[in-house]
Amino acid sequence: GENVEQHPSTLSVQEGDSAVIKCTYSDSASNYFPWYKQELGKRPQLIIDIRSNVGEKKDQRIAVTLNKTAKHFSLHITETQPEDSAVYFCAARPLWGNKLVFGAGTILRVKS
Amino acid sequence: DADVTQTPRNRITKTGKRIMLECSQTKGHDRMYWYRQDPGLGLRLIYYSFDVKDINKGEISDGYSVSRQAQAKFSLSLESAIPNQTALYFCATSAGADTQYFGPGTRLTVL
Numbered sequence: 001g002e003n004v005e006q007h008p009s010t011l012s013v014q015e016g017d018s019a020v021i022k023c024t025y026s027d028s029a030s031n032y033f034p035w036y037k038q039e040l041g042k043r044p045q046l047i048i049d050i051r052s053n054v055g056e057k058k059d060q061r062i063a064v065t066l067n068k069t070a071k072h073f074s075l076h077i078t079e080t081q082p083e084d085s086a087v088y089f090c091a092a093r094p095l096w097g098n099k100l101v102f103g104a105g106t107i108l109r110v111k112s
Numbered sequence: 113d114a115d116v117t118q119t120p121r122n123r124i125t126k127t128g129k130r131i132m133l134e135c136s137q138t139k140g141h142d143r144m145y146w147y148r149q150d151p152g153l154g155l156r157l158i159y160y161s162f163d164v165k166d167i168n169k170g171e172i173s174d175g176y177s178v179s180r181q182a183q184a185k186f187s188l189s190l191e192s193a194i195p196n197q198t199a200l201y202f203c204a205t206s207a208g209a210d211t212q213y214f215g216p217g218t219r220l221t222v223l
Contacts, residue, residue: 006154009152034211034212042216043202043214044202044214045214046211046212046213049211089154093209098143098162098209099160100157100212102154102155102156103154104152104153104154105152105154
């Protein structure tokens with residue numbers, strides 16, 4: 001089955017700097033890759049997603065890139081702000097599966 | 113997302129007790145899921161259901177059972193709670209295999 005690894009487990013950046021979180025997946029048939037943000041005490045919420053027919057997707061300060069050959073995808077946050085501090089989860093869904101498989105999460109701290 | 117609700121939000125129980133966590137949604141989604149969240153382990157799937165007559169085990173179903181009473185309701189039961197089931201539990205819904213929307217979570221403590 002699908003296995004998703006996420007790195008780093010914690011990341012501290014200075015306000016205004018960029019943050020990058022990387023995930024690797026094992027099932028080459030996976031075709032959908034969402035990213036969720038979970039603020040302290042809150043529920044995970046989708047912030048951006050990408051499908052396997054696209055290499056990059058942007059939404060304001062957030063972007064996701066996908067490298068199907070290497071089987072990895074990354075979340076890029078530019079001009080980080082204190083409100084970006086949260087736990088971020090990546091996930092992958094195999095083409096023939098119906099479930100999301102989540103990474104272990106990255107704690108992002110933005111220092112002001 | 114206020115369209116997915118969970119009850120109770122917090123629960124403290126004792127080892128050996130039976131407990132039920134409930135999830136309701138008004139989004140009209142066909143698929144519902146139960147996840148468990150532990151620090152450093154991410155979100156792990158316990159059970160999922162694609163419609164009222166469809167129930168499937170996830171990666172960590174041992175010690176849990178579920179019931180899909182209606183399209184909008186999906187309950188998770190711990191038949192005999194044990195301390196290592198102390199965790200944060202999330203219900204989620206989706207329309208087909210698309211985006212999953214999470215409920216607010218239930219924090220369960222088993223003493």
